[in-house]
Amino acid sequence: MTNVLEPRSIGELTLTSKNYRFFIPSYQRGYRWGKDEVSALLNDLLEFLIFSENKKEKYCLQPIVVKELPDGRYEVLDGQQRLTTLYILLSYLRQSDDEVNLFSLQYETRTNSEAFLQNLTTEINSDNPDYFYISQAYGIISNWFTDNGTRIPRLKRKITDIVLEQVDIIWYEIKEESNPIDVFTRINIGKIPLTNSELVKAIFLSKNNLQLGLDEDDQKIAETILNNKQSVIALEWDAMQKQLQDDKFWAFIYNKKENNYQTRIDYILDLVTESPINKKDSLESFNTYYDKIKEVRSNPETVKELEISNTSFIEKEWSELKAYFDILLEWYNNKWYNHIIGFLISRNENVIELLKKYKDLNRDGFKSSLLNKIKDRFLAKKLSALSYESNDKKTIESILLLYNVVSSLLQPDTSIQFPFDQIRTNKWSLEHIYAQNSEDLKEKDIPLWIHEHLQYFQRNLKENDTELVAIIESLKVLSQFDISNGFSEEYKELFTTIFSDIDRYNSKKDEQDMKAEALIEEADGYQWITDDQSIANLTLLDVGSNSYLSNSIFGVKREKIKELDKIMAFIPNETRKVFFKYYSDTVWHDAYWTLDDRKAYVKDIESKVYNLNNLLEN
Known part of the structure; x- marks a missing residue:
């Protein structure tokens, strides 16, 4: 029975x-x-x-x-x-x-x-x-x-x-x-089966449900045929579950760090039935399917229509579920969709609404709607109007992520997929490319900061550089202080002085840098990049790496980025390019984030992020 x-x-x-x-x-x-x-x-x-x-x-x-x-x-x-x-x-x-x-x-x-x-x-x-x-x-x-x-x-x-x-x-x-x-x-x-997904699976594999909608002759079909129908659904269900165990695919379709689902396929069931997403201990999708079957069984006209077309109701429901899953898989495997839809999902876009639009619009219309959504949500302001010190932090973070996404999409390799699994699992923050001031450095980090900068300057000391020799000597003096009982006022004052000396030393402008500043001072609309709180001085890093770079000077940060690279730590590509001076045509000051560097960086962001319609040609 x-x-x-x-x-x-x-x-x-x-x-x-x-x-x-x-x-x-x-x-x-x-x-x-x-x-x-x-x-x-x-x-x-x-x-x-x-x-x-x-x-x-x-x-x-x-x-x-x-x-x-x-x-x-x-x-x-x-x-x-x-x-x-x-x-x-x-x-x-x-x-x-x-x-x-x-x-x-x-x-x-x-x-x-x-x-x-x-x-x-x-x-x-x-x-x-x-x-x-x-x-x-x-x-x-x-x-x-x-x-x-x-x-x-x-x-x-x-x-x-x-x-x-x-x-x-x-x-x-x-x-x-x-x-x-x-x-x-x-x-x-x-x-x-006691979980939501297994209860739904039981509905799909029920022979009584599989027969619903078949005509009288077909309901007497051999047991082996019904077994075959069960086997097909069971195999396709298992294939879906296996695909969902791919963490890269899962991170593409589901951006929440915390997962309340007992099984990943529960998320797919919630999408298809339009149930509340990530609702703890939810049996919403099971109830939806159960109510559908109950409604069909109680409506002779609906059953008759199904019998006329010789259509099994539950197979029809299964086909719809699988079609939704296949759309998600197509998006994941398609380079353009992988990047653009993946970005939107990572920014909490409603996946159910995206699926509906995909079914309602043609391919070009759907692509245009996605780009327009990005423009409306994240690009309403010009880069010059954004500031780290205002309420723009989340917008800047999204723009810098979009910058990385678009740069990856523009690569010629058609097999490239963006690593949304890294975006999902890490906590992200904005890193000031050029260190702001000594007050932002935590006291416990100061001794290590002194040690790292002393080593860096000693490695990069050039002959007859008397100013740098003086800085090195001051760092040596500071490193020999006894701080076992805390920092003395003398220690704090000396550190503040050295930090200012290093900042002044690094920001010295040679002839080329002066020319760059002169160009910016002309009425070309880029005067704002001198502001250290603007996007011209910000890049995207995970919280751990951000803490590791701390308030180091640009040259030390670059060396630390290299160290992170060696141990295969995930660093967004465009962040890596910042510290390797990728954007500037000529590098004449590799230890400092110059105005010329800032302008080149900002122009690259503008060309990629604020010209999204160019992506329709891809």
Whole structure:
């Protein structure tokens, strides 16, 4: 016989006409829910009460697995903690409303458990561990209503209505001829589907569902043909799951660092059913598919239409799901889509809306819509109007990421994919290319800063450079201070002086640099790049690397970037180019981020990021 998998309302379980009687066998662990678990259930119900828009909405609890006994009772194979807590809650609500009925619940290990459960009070019963935890849960429920009832009028009445009318539990009834203990063991090693995705999979693989919509002759089709239909869906399901285990693909379609999904395919199911994304412990997609099938079965006209076209309803639903997945896979494997859509998803763009647009528009229209979305969201301001010290940090970060994405897209290699897995797993920040001031350097980092800069200047000392010799000597003096008891005022003052001397030394302008500044001072619209808080002095780095570079001078930062490169640390390409002076036609001051460097850098950003329509030709 076919196992039963369906939502059942708590209200149905309490109907006296149905006479639901549950039996908890001795091989089950006793009731052990404490304050955290009981309160979590109550808080979830309260949240649903507050945010549900109408009485048609359902709150779905995790499954219970049962098997009917010869005497009509249901042996509970899994989910008894939830079921018992629901019983305790209903028992508490019954105190204020005698119309609330209870189903029957009995523990094999406690001969008087049924009578005990029918007479619960807030008094703790310590006769045995089960009674202790059950009576404790009753007290927790009572206290919860006392605490929350003062701020929410008629809370008991409202929760009663929610529980009886809008709360469903996934009912998984084992019909097969098998030993209940064997079934219990299979559940606990994960062989019976209890997660949202496995419940949905069970819907797709159900022979009853596969037959829905086929004409009478085809419903009598050989068992082997139905098995083949099951096998095709099962193989395609497994292929989807395997693809989703590719972290690069996963990071492309899903940008959240925290993942509340039990399985990655749950995310795909939420996209297709347009369910709330990343909702913890959600059975939304299962409910959607179940309701669809239920609606079709109850509508003879719809069934007739399917039979006329000889179309299996569930195969039609599966084809739609697979089509959505294939679109995501196409985007991932297509260089243009990989870069542009990947960027938008990394910036929290609604993937469901992107999928809809892809289906509604032709290829050129879809591409144009993506570029227009980028322009509207991130490029409304000119680069000159953006500042690190304003509310523009997130915009600057997005523009610099887009700069890296577009630069990668413009590479001739058609197989290039952007590393969105690195973008997803790392925390990103803006790095000042030219160090700002000594005050931004943490005291604990100063000794290392002195050591690194002393070594750098000693390596790069040229003959007759008396100014640099003086700086080196000052750094040596500073490095010999005893700082075991903290920094003295003399130490702090000397460090501030040395930092200023180094800044002045590095910013000396030779003839070429003076020419560059003169060009900028002309009315060419680039005067703003002298501002150290502008994008001309900012690049993208992960937080760890940013901290490692600290307030080092440009030359030391470049050496550190090389060290990070050697150990294969991920550094965005355009950040690497900044410190290797990639943008400047002529490099005459390799230890300083010159005005000429800034202008070349900004012009490259402008040419790539603010001319997105050129990408339509790719």
